[in-house]
Each structure stands twice: as structure tokens, then as C-alpha cells.
Amino acid sequence: MLEKKEIEKAILRILNDQFEISNPGMDDDLREKHKFDSIDGIELLAEVEELLGFEINQEVKKEALEIRTVRQIVDWVEKVQSEHS
């Protein structure tokens, strides 16, 4: 199980390395401020599956498409991890 801080660190690393989004604010609207669109969302979900080490159900993934901020991503990943365990 990853701690919330570890999840946050990992998400920020992925955003930097894979999406060229450096040091985003936790409450930045990623779509508005960093042009992060639904294609990026699909790519990020694949990275999150790698991070967690299990496949996420399609219905659960659909919930994530409404997410707009890093804080919401971290909260969602923590919830998915917790429900899986």
C-alpha cells in the first residue's frame, strides 16, 4: 500500500516526466492551465495502473475522467487503492 504522500510524489513525477507538466499547483485546473485533455487522462490511467500494480475496472476509470486537479487525482488513486485491498 502506498502512503498518500508517496502517491502525490509519484503523480507529480509522472506529470513531469510523461506529460511535461512541471510543478503544477495542487488545485490547478489541469485542462485549463496545462492543456491536459481526455487523451492525456487515458494515458495517465495507464500509468496509474502501473503504479498500483493492478488493472482498474472500466467503470471505475470512467469516474476519473471528471477529475481536474492534482489533488483530486491523488485522492482518487488513494480511494481506488483502498477499495482494491
Added chain:
Amino acid sequence: MERRVVITGASAITPIGATPQNIWDSLLHGRSGVKSIKDDPLLGKHLRSRVFGTVTDELVYDFERHYRKTMGPVSYYACQVAKKALEQAGLEEKFVNSGKMGVAFGSTHGSPSVQRSIYEKFFKGGDNKLKGIGGADYLKSMVHTTAANVARMFGITGRIISSCTACTTSAQSIGYGFESVKFGMQDAMLCGGADEYDTTTVAVFDNLLACSTSFNDTPEKTPRPFDTKRDGLVVAEGAGAVVLEEFEHAKARGAVILGEVLGFACGNNGDSLIMPDAVGIERTIRAGLLSAGIGPEQVDLVTAHATGTKLGDATEAMATAAIYGKKPWVIGLKGYMGHSMGSCGVIETICSLMMMEHSTVVPTLNLENIDPRCDGIKHPMEIVNTEIKTAAVQNFAFGGVNTCLLLQGPD
């Protein structure tokens, strides 16, 4: 409504250079862009043809990720030439984004390298065959990926046309762009084509015994348009773009006019999907001349499709001779760079504009001994300095498609 259509921007990435100066130097000095084929773990050991028209200029992948993420290599090429052509044209961003400008851009089959990576995941087994396929992979690989990415990157909001007729792709792009402007549907069109490094295309032609195989150790000696020793085509990569603009619009803003598209025709043989057809070619050339409103005696230069195949070159030479006789110079530019498939029409258009600008016809590279079946036309065997007012660009494709563009040089 019929309007004049001029060319105000042009850019190409080719095996013989990626700047106008480098391309022209290669043409003047007889430099070939054909190299030994690169290693390919999937097809390498099966290919009999070991040559490829290879782009050696390093491409700068300097687009923001926001744009890059939907581009395979073919769209990088397309956006690079589109960027330079737009810069040269100097159109205001407001006009480009106004809906008065459209895009006509294509490739043979999108991005084969991205398609290959997708199919590798499908065929390699495992429980989840969709895992690992990126959210943008379809957008990178789809057949209209070049047109879509060019439109998005530059915010072009007019009509979008994406021909995918193999070797006539970019000739059609220019032709349909020309018609869009001529008949008042758009005031400008960004037109072109691109194809990336791809060995599956080599495999297709190799399998049909259409590829050159006798010069694997001397790549620069092939292809050999119209030559007695020609033994097939050489697949190549490349891209080209031209900005077409309504004449009065270009004149009013003081744009530099590189040339004019006088006419265009596209026809189908209505028969074999593979065999060249002299009757179909002649019909298309005549329709092109009619579209341009000129007679064959007014054409000074014909840039032939001339891929270097035995039958294709002979058929084209006979059809061309039937229309033009030995009046215009007829050049086969693929001797320099191979056959860049979806981009050959636009690259050959740009090279024709260069020859008009410099009043110079360069020789057909590797043409040493003219095949008697190709002797009904006038071949440049060395550099010829002569005024070229009007040029024709001929391209033909699998599927029985023939195109003919008629161009006029700058005043």
C-alpha cells in the same frame, strides 16, 4: 466563379535535402539520396531490395507536447513542412484561423510505425491485448493524421481534405486545393503530403517484383528512370507543402509569388489496379491541359512520374510522347531521391518551381542509355539552361489513378 491560384509558400523534406538551397545543390550536382536500407528486425532479412531514399537531415522535434502527443513520424514531417511553408507565405494568423483557409494533406497510410507498434501488441498474446495501446495511438496512426495534425497545430479552420491515393496523394492535395480556391470555396489552402521511413511499403512492392534489386551495393545508381538498365522503383521517405492562395488576395498583401497552378486533372484507368495504362494517362494529360486552358506546345517541362520500373516508364514515355512529342524536356526526379510515395507529387512540384525559377533543367539522374521504348520524348542528359514558363507534373498510383498538374513560373 473562376479565380487565379498562386503559390506563396513551399517547403520540402527530401532524401536530397530539407532546405531549398540543399535540394537545389543536390539537383545541380547530381547527388543521390538513396542509401542502403536500415536494419529492420521484422522484415529486414526477407527484403530483396536493400535500398531506400533516406532523409539524413536531423529533424528538430520542437513542437510542444500538447501538439506532439498526437503525431507519429509522418505528422512530424507534415507539420515541419507546413510550418515552413506558412512562414514563407507570411499569412496573418487571423486569416489562417478565419475559416477562409483549408488544408489538403495526406499520406499513403498514416503512420505505419505506429500501426506496427499497435499490431505487435495485438499479436504478441497475453490476456489483455489492449493494454499498452496509448490513448493517442489511433490519432497518430490514422490515415488522415497529417491533415488533422496540420489543421490543429496551426488553427486552420476551413475545409479539410485528406487524399490517400498512394503515389498520387499529394498531387491530389494540390489539385483539390487548387479547385477549392479557384472556385471560391476557400481563399487559401495548405496542401501537401508526407510519408515516413517504412519497410512494409518496400515489402509490398518487393513482393510484386517492382522494387530495384540489382544495385543493392551501389544505392546511388538506382532508380534509373527511362534507362535501359532500370530494374524497379526505390521506396523513399519525405514531405512537402505548398500554400495556394487566390491571386488578388496575394497581390493585395504584397506576397512573393513563387508560381501559379494553371490546371489540374485526375482520372482513373477504369481497369487494372496495378498495370500502367497509356490511354488513361493520355486522357488525364489532355484533361489537365484543358483545365489550364493551354495547348501541349506551351509546355516547356514535364516532370514525369518515372519510378524506374520497366513497364511504367515505357508506358509513360509513350503516352507523354503522344501528347507532347519531343518539344518539352521530360525529367524523372526520382532518379535523385527514389519514390517518396504520398509526398512525391508535392516534392516534384516544388522541384519544378525551382527549375522554373533558375531557368535550368537538371538531368535525369542515372539515365545513361535511353531505353528505345522511352525515346519518343526529350531527355535532359546534362544541365540545360533554358527559360521554363510552363511545367506539367505527372503522377500515377496503384488503383489506376492518374494526375496531372500544370504550373506556371513566377513572372
